[in-house]
Amino acid sequence: MKTDDTTVAAIEIRDLHKSFGKNEVLKGIDFHVDQGEVVCVIGPSGSGKSTLLRCVNRLEEPDSGQVVVEGIDITDPETDLDQVRTRIGIVFQQFNLFPHMTVLKNLVVSQRKVLKRSKAQAVEVARKNLAKVGLEGKEDAYPAHLSGGQQQRVAIARALSMDPDMMLFDEPTSALDPELVGDVLEVMRKLADEGMTMMVVTHEMGFAREVGDKLVFMDDGVIVEEGDPAEMLANPQHERTQAFLSKVL
Amino acid sequence: MKRSTKQRLTHVPLYLVLLGVAAFLYFRTDWAAIGANFFAPEGMGRPWAGEWGTWPDLITIGAFNTIKYTVIAFGGGLALAVVLALMRLSPLRLYRWMGTSVVEFFRSLPVIVVVLTLAFGVPIAFNWQWPGGSIQAGLVALILVGGAYMAETLRAGIQAVPKGQTEAARSLGMSSGRTMITVVLPQAFRIVIPPLTNEFVLLLKDTSLLFVAGMMIDQRELATMANAMTVQGATAGTSTSFTQAAMLYLVITLPLTQLVSWMERRQQRAR
Numbered sequence: 001m002k003t004d005d006t007t008v009a010a011i012e013i014r015d016l017h018k019s020f021g022k023n024e025v026l027k028g029i030d031f032h033v034d035q036g037e038v039v040c041v042i043g044p045s046g047s048g049k050s051t052l053l054r055c056v057n058r059l060e061e062p063d064s065g066q067v068v069v070e071g072i073d074i075t076d077p078e079t080d081l082d083q084v085r086t087r088i089g090i091v092f093q094q095f096n097l098f099p100h101m102t103v104l105k106n107l108v109v110s111q112r113k114v115l116k117r118s119k120a121q122a123v124e125v126a127r128k129n130l131a132k133v134g135l136e137g138k139e140d141a142y143p144a145h146l147s148g149g150q151q152q153r154v155a156i157a158r159a160l161s162m163d164p165d166m167m168l169f170d171e172p173t174s175a176l177d178p179e180l181v182g183d184v185l186e187v188m189r190k191l192a193d194e195g196m197t198m199m200v201v202t203h204e205m206g207f208a209r210e211v212g213d214k215l216v217f218m219d220d221g222v223i224v225e226e227g228d229p230a231e232m233l234a235n236p237q238h239e240r241t242q243a244f245l246s247k248v249l
Numbered sequence: 250m251k252r253s254t255k256q257r258l259t260h261v262p263l264y265l266v267l268l269g270v271a272a273f274l275y276f277r278t279d280w281a282a283i284g285a286n287f288f289a290p291e292g293m294g295r296p297w298a299g300e301w302g303t304w305p306d307l308i309t310i311g312a313f314n315t316i317k318y319t320v321i322a323f324g325g326g327l328a329l330a331v332v333l334a335l336m337r338l339s340p341l342r343l344y345r346w347m348g349t350s351v352v353e354f355f356r357s358l359p360v361i362v363v364v365l366t367l368a369f370g371v372p373i374a375f376n377w378q379w380p381g382g383s384i385q386a387g388l389v390a391l392i393l394v395g396g397a398y399m400a401e402t403l404r405a406g407i408q409a410v411p412k413g414q415t416e417a418a419r420s421l422g423m424s425s426g427r428t429m430i431t432v433v434l435p436q437a438f439r440i441v442i443p444p445l446t447n448e449f450v451l452l453l454k455d456t457s458l459l460f461v462a463g464m465m466i467d468q469r470e471l472a473t474m475a476n477a478m479t480v481q482g483a484t485a486g487t488s489t490s491f492t493q494a495a496m497l498y499l500v501i502t503l504p505l506t507q508l509v510s511w512m513e514r515r516q517q518r519a520r
């Protein structure tokens with residue numbers, strides 16, 4: 001049920017607030033991702049990047065503000081959340097593959113149970129996506145027998161198997177050994193080239209510069225600065241952005 | 250003197266004490282009485298004699314019923330445990346409260362009190378008979394008590410499944426019920442297999458309490474049957490049947506407890 005109306009933003013967030021107890025983590029965020037756009041989010045640890053990403057499919061319950069996904073307000077209690085979630089693929093830092101299922105089963109199970117696809121169709125989609133992330137032949141392996149980089153690529157393939165309209169990545173390479181980061185970034189780059197709408201929380205500045213259409217810098221629950229990645233990385237306007245980038249670059 | 254030699258020398262008094270106790274017991278024990286009472290040849294020496302009250306009956310009736318009752322109590326208890334554990338983890342306070350009450354209630358009572366209450370108290374109170382006889386009341390009691398204990402084990406297992414698993418399932422569009430069935434419970438069961446096997450062994454031993462509910466002759470389990478055999482049958486007048494029952498309990502439970510410790514060792518290594 002993809003909307004072809006490209007005037008509707010993929011993700012539109014207005015004045016989003018979120019607290020954990022007394023700790024206000026998001027202090028009025030306005031944020032949007034257009035269809036086909038790749039938006040990278042950077043910022044120091046604890047600045048609220050994961051919380052923002054998780055609010056997009058209501059893994060975190062926002063306190064106030066609006067989260068509109070393809071024109072559908074997901075904070076509206078009437079919204080069928082499970083249905084909206086099938087259109088948003090999420091890739092987590094810790095992979096979160098189902099350890100008691102083979103790779104193929106990981107990719108097939110939600111297609112079968114949620115999208116009600118036939119077994120043959122689900123397996124076909126799963127194989128196609130495994131090939132896409134360079135892991136054909138690993139169908140029968142269990143996640144524990146794969147390297148971190150392979151697990152993360154399986155996680156990407158699992159999300160893609162639901163044919164989502166957009167993909168959200170929360171520091172997808174932060175838990176990986178350095179030599180395994182490249183393979184995962186390569187897959188993400190390919191996705192971006194195919195026109196996938198993406199929101200990527202990352203510390204990989206190279207990826208943000210080369211692949212991102214827009215860069216967003218968050219600090220302490222607010223968006224401090226956003227703009228063209230190459231420009232912003234070379235010439236940050238805001239003091240806090242400068243301070244952060246001088247540490248990580 | 251070498252250090253190890255010295256150490257061994259300090260052990261000598263310990264061995265002497267043991268030897269002394271053993272010698273004392275050996276000379277004070279009436280070996281003839283033990284032989285005649287606990288190892289009567291009528292029971293021990295003629296394994297397949299065919300008279301009532303020897304090995305064949307003890308196995309085909311006693312051990313068979315013990316295992317049957319254990320499987321029923323464990324199966325029913327596990328099903329109940331899943332329901333109680335999910336109630337205790339429910340977002341609804343009322344469900345949590347009800348789950349907790351049932352669990353705490355049945356964990357606090359001696360099994361025998363639950364058996365007696367269901368077998369005799371309930372029929373008197375409601376002027377009603379258990380359709381399957383009072384043995385059914387006893388089995389329901391074991392299911393309730395076993396279910397209460399296993400609910401706690403299972404709840405811990407469910408909570409031990411990382412939160413990321415639920416989040417991954419939910420973000421793939423699975424409902425919370427679907428997530429529980431497809432993703433969380435299968436992993437939780439894997440975590441709790443060792444404690445559940447222990448619960449199986451405990452239930453197996455608790456079946457020996459069912460006799461207080463009263464049972465027909467062919468419903469007797471191992472302990473009750475052995476008790477009856479002290480007054481009737483080939484080894485009547487001796488305690489041989491208890492020896493035989495004990496051997497059968499060991500044959501059933503030892504492999505299980507060994508299996509559990511093997512599984513636990515393996516799990517520890519996997520960490």
Ligand SMILES: Nc1ncnc2c1ncn2[C@@H]1O[C@H](COP(=O)(O)OP(=O)(O)O)[C@@H](O)[C@H]1O
Nearest residue numbers: 020023025043044045046047048049050051052
């Ligand atoms: N479930 C939670 N309960 C309480 N505090 C949380 C929870 N999740 C995140 N936080 C807090 O919110 C803040 C922002 O966290 P997060 O969004 O994970 O930041 P980032 O991803 O930028 O490192 C941190 O101070 C963190 O401790």
Ligand SMILES: [Mg+2]
Nearest residue numbers: 049050051171
């Ligand atoms: Mg984070």
